[in-house]
Amino acid sequence: MNQKNNVTRRDFVQKATLATGAASLGFTNFMKAQGRGVKSKSPLSIDSFKTAFQREPLINSYGFKGGYITRLWQVVSQLQDSSGNKTIGLGVNAPLWSDSKVTSVWGESGGNSAMFNLTCRALQMIEGQSFETPIHMVEDILDEVWAYGTKITNNADLRTTFALNCLTSIDNSAWMLYAKQNNIASFTDLIPDKYKTAFSYRSDKIASIPSISYSTSIADIEKLKDEGYFFIKIKIGAPGSQQVMLEKDMQRMEQIHKIFSTELAKTNPERKIVYYLDANGRYESKGTLKRLLDHCKKIKVLDKIAIVEEPFPESLDVDVSDLGVRIAADESAHTDTDALKRIEMGYTGIALKPMGKTLSMTIKIAKLAHDRNIPCFCTDLTVNPVLVDWNKCIASLLKPFPGQDVGLLETNGGQNYRNWETMIGYHPMGRAPWNQTQNGLFTLGQDFYEESGGVFHELEHYKSLFED
Incomplete structure (x- = not known):
């Protein structure tokens, strides 16, 4: 059965603790670069967030990297701006792929829980912030997200991909929000x-x-x-x-x-x-x-x-x-x-x-x-x-x-x-x-x-x- 867990800014501490323990638009009309006589793009502006996850079971255990997985956590991040625009972003936790040392210590569920905790922390970091683009958002927070990950996993050599994997649903939602804020409606136009x-x-x-x-x-x-x-x-x-x-x-x-x-x-x-x-x-x-x-x-x-x-x-x-x-x-x-x-x-x-x-x-x-x-x-x-x-x-x-x-x-x-x-x-x-x-x-x-x-x-x- 799929599991559901919601985290808002208000109840982050309670929900993130639980997670750690257990675990629209199209892409068109992209603005041209500044200096070409076209209005510059608005920055990505984030007012609030929510996040949730569902566990999706696999048919059989899936073997790679010398180990196996049995289910995959589908992480969903919702971002909202001050104008009321809301967007949904999706991600899939992959602790075995991103850092097998984490799953060797914490197991499959523990690795997923740590990842979700890290996603929640990253959302806290971007709440109420503005960034030139989603690319700048990832650049600005990646080091701090990684550092937080080393603490909650007790792994000083945590692989950077582990932190990036935790950011995927947030990044996905950020691109969608950036598109809405700039009237972008096609994927090819979304790329800077x-x-x-x-x-x-x-x-x-x-x-x-x-x-x-x-x-x-x-x-x-x-x-x-x-x-x-x-x-x-x-x-x-x-x-x-x-x-x-x-x-x-x-x-x-x-x-x-x-x-x-x-x-x-x-x-x-x-x-x-x-x-x-x-x-x-x-x-x-x-x-x-x-x-x-x-x-x-x-x-x-x-x-x-x-x-x-x-x-x-x-x-x-x-x-x-x-x-x-x-x-x-x-x-x-x-x-x-x-x-x-x-x-x-x-x-x-x-x-x-x-x-x-x-x-x-x-x-x-x-x-x-x-x-x-x-x-x-x-x-x-x-x-x-x-x-x-x-x-x-x-x-x-x-x-x-x-x-x-x-x-x-x-x-x-x-x-x-x-x-x-x-x-x-x-x-x-x-x-x-x-x-x-x-x-x-x-x-x-x-x-x-x-x-x-x-x-x-x-x-x-x-x-x-x-x-x-």
């Missing part, structure tokens, strides 16, 4: 002018990338092939010691490739199978990863691997330019500064997580990567249907990934949420044509761009969480 060059493409198709975790059954893997999916994400870094992990990963690659080795002659003859491996930092040495890649070459899989994402722990400062495959950064690219460091280490791809590390930070990272000719792609975090379309808005504007003629978007909510069909109903345009996958592709017509994926429509289900 200085960042637009990174989002200048317009895709008519995006690859829908499913995710195969440790616990995905053979029957479900075969179903993916039968449905024509061709760009496949595989969670490597199985639980156990480094040797046990390597052996399990080798076996898993053989198992999966045996299913897909006949290609897609019947279901999707125009496409070839592509693998995308995600280690979530589980490989502790370059030598161990090389052994996996050598095995992939032996079983004739290496040439099908387009991406190896986040293979090493963030603390491992190692050049990856000689591994013979495209190495992409995800969790370690917390900010644009961190992304630059990874690029200098030989990383040649960046996984963007707008709904995991805030849209604001994603915009900055994408611009940095674009300026250095580093391709980006959009990944999921097992988000709800509304946030899938936020991700889609970003993915649709990125250049096609090298070797592909389409953009990339990982989305695995439909594979994992027990109540996915119900959650689709929470999205006003959840059953729009652009949300239907055919042969592993989303088709984006003019309606998608005119509606900005439907993300600006009122979210009645989530609004109802704040009704008395």
Whole structure:
């Protein structure tokens, strides 16, 4: 059963303590830059807030990063300005992904509770404040939010992504409020002018990338092939010691490739199978990863691997330019500064997580990567249907990934949420044509761009969480 918890400024202390213990518009008419004869944009102004969460159960435990999750907290933040404008922003807590050390100490529920507490604290910080843009809001509060997180988790080395993840619903709501305050009605117009060059493409198709975790059954893997999916994400870094992990990963690659080795002659003859491996930092040495890649070459899989994402722990400062495959950064690219460091280490791809590390930070990272000719792609975090379309808005504007003629978007909510069909109903345009996958592709017509994926429509289900 979904759980509901509301926090207003007045009862923050009581509700945040409980959480710690247990846990509209479209995007158009964006103002041009100052100095072009157009009225400058109004700053983001925040008067008050409310926040709530719902726990959504998964069909099965979802395994990655050497651990498992069983449910995902859907966090909802409502912001209001002095004129009475109200907006809803969504986020999904991901403590295992953002900092596995927290969940190893506090467990799944404890990690989620700490995250929600941090969200509440961040909302306190922005109440009654104004910021030039949501990007400036995130920049202004991130350090203090992170510092508060180190205290409540008792983890002095808390990863920055943990704090960013806590800010996602707030950032999402802030962009919506900023849009209302400036009469913005389309996603492409929402992006500030200085960042637009990174989002200048317009895709008519995006690859829908499913995710195969440790616990995905053979029957479900075969179903993916039968449905024509061709760009496949595989969670490597199985639980156990480094040797046990390597052996399990080798076996898993053989198992999966045996299913897909006949290609897609019947279901999707125009496409070839592509693998995308995600280690979530589980490989502790370059030598161990090389052994996996050598095995992939032996079983004739290496040439099908387009991406190896986040293979090493963030603390491992190692050049990856000689591994013979495209190495992409995800969790370690917390900010644009961190992304630059990874690029200098030989990383040649960046996984963007707008709904995991805030849209604001994603915009900055994408611009940095674009300026250095580093391709980006959009990944999921097992988000709800509304946030899938936020991700889609970003993915649709990125250049096609090298070797592909389409953009990339990982989305695995439909594979994992027990109540996915119900959650689709929470999205006003959840059953729009652009949300239907055919042969592993989303088709984006003019309606998608005119509606900005439907993300600006009122979210009645989530609004109802704040009704008395």
